[in-house]
Amino acid sequence: MNMRRADKTLIVLAVCLLALSCATGCKVAPGNDAVLVDAEKSQAISLDVVDALWKVDDANRETMRTQLPKVHDFVEKSRRDFPPAYRAADDAIAVYRAARTAGNQSLLAVALEKVEAIAAEARRYLADAKAKGITRKAS
């Protein structure tokens, strides 16, 4: 096999970084509660994803309405539905942080499920917008 040295370097680097990513990304530090860590991480990521879709829609409102009306309708709905769902999950996290019982864990899971469901849909729609060349910069 005739590979250039730079190709080999690139492959080795990618494999090392992938391994490092798995090694660092899959752990919860000792003394920390995995339920809480996952919940906080999920909240932060969901917020980022939904915010990204809102900004894409806001910067391309007319295009979104005409080319991706379903997505724009979802954005409109999520502008109203996501904040209360997020705040409810925030409250559930606070309650669980104060008292780490199985009951509070269940309530947290229910609250997070709503947030994650909206974020999952937002992630799909972001991909749809990107596929149509609609990005944050007004098109």
Add this chain to the structure above:
Amino acid sequence: MDYFSLIMAAIQLIEKVIGDAQQTGELTPAQVVQLQDRAAQVFSSAESRTDDQVPQSEGGTQGG
């Protein structure tokens, strides 16, 4: 794009992925407040950007 640029781009991308996944501990109280502040900022902006609140000049009224 030369190999050096490609490798640098790959490193930056992977660093971001690792950074996002690297939260292995619970947030500190200061980080909790920081996240809440950010959410409040995002929501206040989003809630004021629904179609019925955006001026028509920005395309705020549905055409059909």
